[in-house]
Amino acid sequence: MKEVIPILDSCTITDNERGDILVDRLNHYLDTHKNLVFPHRHTFYHFVVFTSGAGRHSIDFNKYEVTPWQIYFMSPGQVHTWDFNDDVDGYIVNFEKDFFQSFLLKPDYLESFPFFSGTDNSNVKAIPREVRADVEIICKQLYSQVNTVQNKNIDFQKVLLLSLLMLVEQHMAVTQLPQFQTHNMVVLRNFQKLVEENYLVKRMPKDYAEMLFITPNHLNAICKELIGAQAGEVIRERILLEAKRLLVSGEVNISQIANELNFNDNSYFTKFFKKYSGLTPEQFKRDYAM
Template identity: 45%
Template sequence: MAKAAIPTYDICSLVMGKPTQEEVVIARFPDYLAAHSHIQFPHRHSFYHLALFTSGGGTHTIDFERFPVKAGQLYFMVPGQVHGWYFEGPTEGYVINVSAGFFTGFLKDPDYVERFPFLSGVAAEGVITVNNQAMADIQPLLEGMLQEVNSDRPYNLDMLRVLMLEMFIRVSRSTQAGPVKQEMLHNNLLLRNFRKLVEQHYMQQRLPKDYAAMLYVTPNYLNAFCQHMLGKSAGEVIRDRVLLEAKRLLVNADTPISNIAYQLNFADNSYFTKFFRKYAGVTPEEFRKNIV
């Protein structure tokens, strides 16, 4: 049987209980799974998706990278990432779904939330093992969110925003050793801007020099910067984004591979197949057959 295209869920389709929860959904993991058992297979979200496991086993995948489910694991996903769950036994914890615009009218800086490193959209950067101290700080905030999301008290949405931002800050602090230097702030800003440009232009622009020009730096500087920050060149960052989109498109078995090659701006199907096999280790056809 052919696999269908990866479904995309918006936050309204996953509302639990109150109709007002169209911008934010917060639930205990067992309740969420019981209400939405159909979404364990690969799917996308049009919103931010966060989960904290307090117990459980199995695996979950984010953009085709597999991670073990274990107590103390917290993961963050940005809109558009592909996700699936494969649990073994009961799983406890919390789920938060929050719309991309939930903080826009509340914060003067609309890009504030994107500054947290775990909201970069890179799968490995969004999966964090929370230490005991951070867990002790974070779990009461999640319990507070559960109370607010189910209440009719005044300013409950604003309180949710405050609690959520406090959680983001505490998680970010738990993953950083010592004070953040001005140089690191500058580096994080440049990296974030480069990734945003890649996200916007990777279909057409494949050369580091094009992005270097948009960032007002030299190609050599951009490459050295990416090596320093990520351990890979700027060209590899661009290539990885193209490869990820190819994998996402290949999930839909009804789309001919030649169409995917054209959509990704490859000269022909042969060139696309060589590119994919070189960097994914398998042909597009083999990858498609092996998708779980």
């Protein structure tokens, strides 16, 4: 099926001779890329630190009001768009999925950061007052390191970026899980990865429980405890998200979307979409606007 939401890679939006990281002042980036206000995805990790201004932005169809000292994160594949006021400023950082390859021993290290999990309650956070100065200092250092011509040090860029991510994570208001829940968190992350890879063909919690070598009841209990949702809800939400992504373009019809998502017919897809979104597919297409 034709890709209906544009996917931007680093070559599309940077003239940096190294395409693996971009760091820019937000007002300059927005002025340079005025044409990127349509819904689109990235192949890279992306985050923005707002230091001033206002406006709105949308990540996977969840809308947020911009406030100074807010930070939002996006993982590859998420859909977003924005409508910022002229006075908005801050820093924007884009970096490739393999930016830390050969630098960190754990290939999935970035996935340990909650704000790159792709869930609604982790994408957008307020930066506490006590660390704002530190965040801005690191942003300025990273901007200088990436954009300087002389004395550029790629490893130093990676250290600065990791320092920024760790600083933000350390001061995010995240409930610390007791140590005995660590195993459950690993199971949850693995479940979420499996859903991402298989949601088009596997719709039942028992399918994933079998792959995780646990019982469906155990999987449901872990999901309920850690994210407040049943395993079936996680699967349905991923299918619903993909349906929304396919609907926003308007370049495909309901039959094509139903077929892409492996629904038996249009009627079943429409009932599913309305039941879990509260809107028919046609209403969602009409009502969704940044």
